[in-house]
Amino acid sequence: MGHLIELRDVYKIYxxxxxxxxxxxxxxxxxxxxxxVAIVGQSGCGKSTAMxxxxxxxxxxxxxxxxxGVDVSTMDDDQQAEIRNKMLGFIFQQYNLIPKLNVLxxxxxxxxxxxxxxxxxxxxxxxALERVGLxxxxxNLPSQLSGGQxxxxxxxxxxxxxxSVILADEPTGALDSRxxxxxxxxxxxxxxxxxxxxxxxxxxxxxxxxxxxxxLQDGKIIYDGDARDPKALVQPAEEEGExxx
Amino acid sequence: xxxxxxxxLAIKSLLTSKMRALLTMLGIIIGVAAVIIIVSLxxxxxxxxxxxxxxxxxxxxQVMVFPTGTSREVEADDFYDLAEKYPQYLDSVSPYLSATAxxxxxxxxxxxxxxxxxxxxxxxxxxxxxVNGESVAxxxxxxxxxxxxxxxxxxxxxxxxxxMFQGKGLGGTLTIGGSPYTVIGVLKEKADSTEGxxxxxxYLPYGLAGQLGAGVGxxxxxxxxxxxxxxxxxxxxxxxxxxxxxxxxxxxxVMTMAEMMEMMDSMLGVLMTILVIIAAISLVVGGIGxxxxxxxxxxxxxxxxxxxxxxxxxxxxIRGQFIIEAxxxxxxxxxxxxxxxILLANLFTVLAGVLVSGAEGFAAIPTPGGIAVSFGVSVGIxxxxxxxxxxxxxxxxxxxxxxxx
Numbered sequence: 001m002g003h004l005i006e007l008r009d010v011y012k013i014y015x016x017x018x019x020x021x022x023x024x025x026x027x028x029x030x031x032x033x034x035x036x037v038a039i040v041g042q043s044g045c046g047k048s049t050a051m052x053x054x055x056x057x058x059x060x061x062x063x064x065x066x067x068x069g070v071d072v073s074t075m076d077d078d079q080q081a082e083i084r085n086k087m088l089g090f091i092f093q094q095y096n097l098i099p100k101l102n103v104l105x106x107x108x109x110x111x112x113x114x115x116x117x118x119x120x121x122x123x124x125x126x127x128a129l130e131r132v133g134l135x136x137x138x139x140n141l142p143s144q145l146s147g148g149q150x151x152x153x154x155x156x157x158x159x160x161x162x163x164s165v166i167l168a169d170e171p172t173g174a175l176d177s178r179x180x181x182x183x184x185x186x187x188x189x190x191x192x193x194x195x196x197x198x199x200x201x202x203x204x205x206x207x208x209x210x211x212x213x214x215x216l217q218d219g220k221i222i223y224d225g226d227a228r229d230p231k232a233l234v235q236p237a238e239e240e241g242e243x244x245x
Numbered sequence: 246x247x248x249x250x251x252x253x254l255a256i257k258s259l260l261t262s263k264m265r266a267l268l269t270m271l272g273i274i275i276g277v278a279a280v281i282i283i284v285s286l287x288x289x290x291x292x293x294x295x296x297x298x299x300x301x302x303x304x305x306x307q308v309m310v311f312p313t314g315t316s317r318e319v320e321a322d323d324f325y326d327l328a329e330k331y332p333q334y335l336d337s338v339s340p341y342l343s344a345t346a347x348x349x350x351x352x353x354x355x356x357x358x359x360x361x362x363x364x365x366x367x368x369x370x371x372x373x374x375x376v377n378g379e380s381v382a383x384x385x386x387x388x389x390x391x392x393x394x395x396x397x398x399x400x401x402x403x404x405x406x407x408x409m410f411q412g413k414g415l416g417g418t419l420t421i422g423g424s425p426y427t428v429i430g431v432l433k434e435k436a437d438s439t440e441g442x443x444x445x446x447x448y449l450p451y452g453l454a455g456q457l458g459a460g461v462g463x464x465x466x467x468x469x470x471x472x473x474x475x476x477x478x479x480x481x482x483x484x485x486x487x488x489x490x491x492x493x494x495x496x497x498x499v500m501t502m503a504e505m506m507e508m509m510d511s512m513l514g515v516l517m518t519i520l521v522i523i524a525a526i527s528l529v530v531g532g533i534g535x536x537x538x539x540x541x542x543x544x545x546x547x548x549x550x551x552x553x554x555x556x557x558x559x560x561x562x563i564r565g566q567f568i569i570e571a572x573x574x575x576x577x578x579x580x581x582x583x584x585x586x587i588l589l590a591n592l593f594t595v596l597a598g599v600l601v602s603g604a605e606g607f608a609a610i611p612t613p614g615g616i617a618v619s620f621g622v623s624v625g626i627x628x629x630x631x632x633x634x635x636x637x638x639x640x641x642x643x644x645x646x647x648x649x650x
Contacts, residue, residue, distance in 0.1 A: 052644055055555070057555065057643050057644050057647075058644055077559075077560060078559040078560055078561075081554060081557050081558060081559045081560075082557065082559070084554075084555060084556070084557045085556065085557020086557070090555050090556070092647070096548070096551075096552045096555075096647065097552075098549050098552060098553075100254065100257060100258065100261075101254075105250075109552075109553065109556050110556040110557055112250060113553075113556060113557040113558050113559070113562060114557065118249075157556070161556075161557075
């Protein structure tokens with residue numbers, strides 16, 4: 001069996017006026033089922049672009065991307081939407097819950113677009129809320145919950161569709177350090193249960209919670225290996241040129 | 246299922262900003278209410294007119310002759326002969342001349358009184374009914390002898406009986422064109438016994454009306470057909486006779502009540518269509534208002550659209566959501582407009598009864614068809630004008646939409 005995520009020589013080039021910016025400059029990366037990978041790097045290193053491409057929100061300029069063995073790099077918008085719905089669970093920095101919908105309705109959303117019946121939606125959404133310990137708050141509006149609770153709702157939403165990959169984009173960025181740690185340990189727990197987790201962050205102290213670190217700089221992978229290896233945390237450019245930042 | 250949620254969301258967002266929702270819907274409300282009122286008034290008017298025609302008698306045929314002076318003139322006897330020849334078509338025939346003579350009783354002059362010269366056949370004794378649908382309350386109608394000898398007698402309407410004689414008009418005397426006339430009959434109240442109404446009327450022998458200068462150079466006859474169905478056959482035989490005499494189709498005009506009814510109905514139909522089209526313009530303006538607000542709403546909810554797309558919403562899901570929202574808004578506007586229209590139509594009915602004399606039978610009646618069409622049109626406008634904003638939402642790039650602050 002192939003890899004769950006397989007990026008092969010992926011480029012993403014934006015045209016900024018006369019200048020061509022290589023946000024991703026020949027990235028080759030594979031992630032297998034059950035892994036917990038952190039994609040790290042400073043802002044502008046291309047990690048957001050990587051997350052967009054892995055999350056099927058964007059297509060590479062060239063190179064191929066296979067998700068679950070399917071080539072998704074040439075799909076149109078609606079096909080990508082279907083892949084996102086079936087295979088990916090997003091956790092965002094800003095939680096991205098819809099304020100007008102209550103907690104249950106928010107968690108039901110991906111199931112709604114998957115075409116499930118209302119009773120199935122409700123059962124699966126409640127089960128997901130149970131897993132994050134917020135089943136009792138299912139009637140509340142997001143604004144009535146704390147930041148940590150809102151992030152847990154967004155995790156429940158990501159889990160509800162039973163995705164192959166959980167994609168977390170700076171999931172602790174908007175939380176205080178204690179709730180941030182809670183969210184991270186929850187992601188570790190999910191990984192321990194067999195879920196594949198891809199974490200995108202700029203913060204080394206968060207990245208080390210993953211089992212594998214992929215470090216990006218200027219659109220290229222400069223390190224890919226075990227999170228416990230001390231070299232994983234070295235940021236060459238930072239050390240040489242930008243000391244004191 | 247997705248529709249259900251879109252619908253609930255639409256209701257929710259309408260409720261959270263009631264003022265904005267009301268202003269958005271205002272164009273639709275006014276447009277739909279206007280259409281309902283116009284259709285109701287038209288419907289009421291048609292029914293009222295038909296009722297009026299039926300009161301007069303749908304068998305009535307009006308004949309106007311404009312003598313050319315080049316041949317012999319048609320006479321009342323020609324019509325009597327025709328009626329005898331075609332009893333299956335023609336029921337009664339009477340000259341009907343409108344006289345313009347001064348009517349006096351004592352020192353008072355009655356300027357608005359209608360004076361008609363007719364023959365005894367104008368009145369059917371068995372049915373106690375004139376061709377115009379009046380009946381005799383006291384005394385009798387003109388007789389053959391009265392008409393033949395041109396006796397100075399007359400039959401007066403209920404208004405004149407009251408105004409001139411305080412209800413004791415039978416046997417009284419009044420002057421028409423300077424000559425005294427004896428009242429031999431009083432008609433039953435037909436309209437509302439006011440000056441100038443159907444009760445302010447005098448019938449006298451047609452020969453006398455001719456002398457009073459009635460219809461100079463013109464002759465009028467009222468004919469009744471045996472039934473509404475035979476009226477066109479009756480019209481045919483009258484026209485053939487008149488053509489034989491004058492050899493000129495321009496010398497006469499024969500109009501049946503049935504034809505007039507159709508004519509009035511079709512005229513009213515044209516008028517109503519024009520008014521409804523004008524009202525429909527405000528529906529279009531209302532639709533543009535909805536489009537405007539929907540475009541604002543799409544911008545405001547860019548982030549929500551991004552979230553939905555990231556969770557797997559396809560272009561058509563987003564498009565559907567916004568179209569349903571627009572259609573819901575305009576449908577609710579339509580319902581409010583329908584209720585407002587029905588309310589105003591009833592108000593018009595009451596006002597017409599109070600303010601306009603003789604309009605007692607008038608009622609502005611909203612038709613179920615009109616209501617259904619207005620509702621359908623308002624939903625349709627929502628879909629039509631919601632499409633552009635919805636399509637804009639559907640085409641948003643999820644990455645940009647997610648970053649939108």
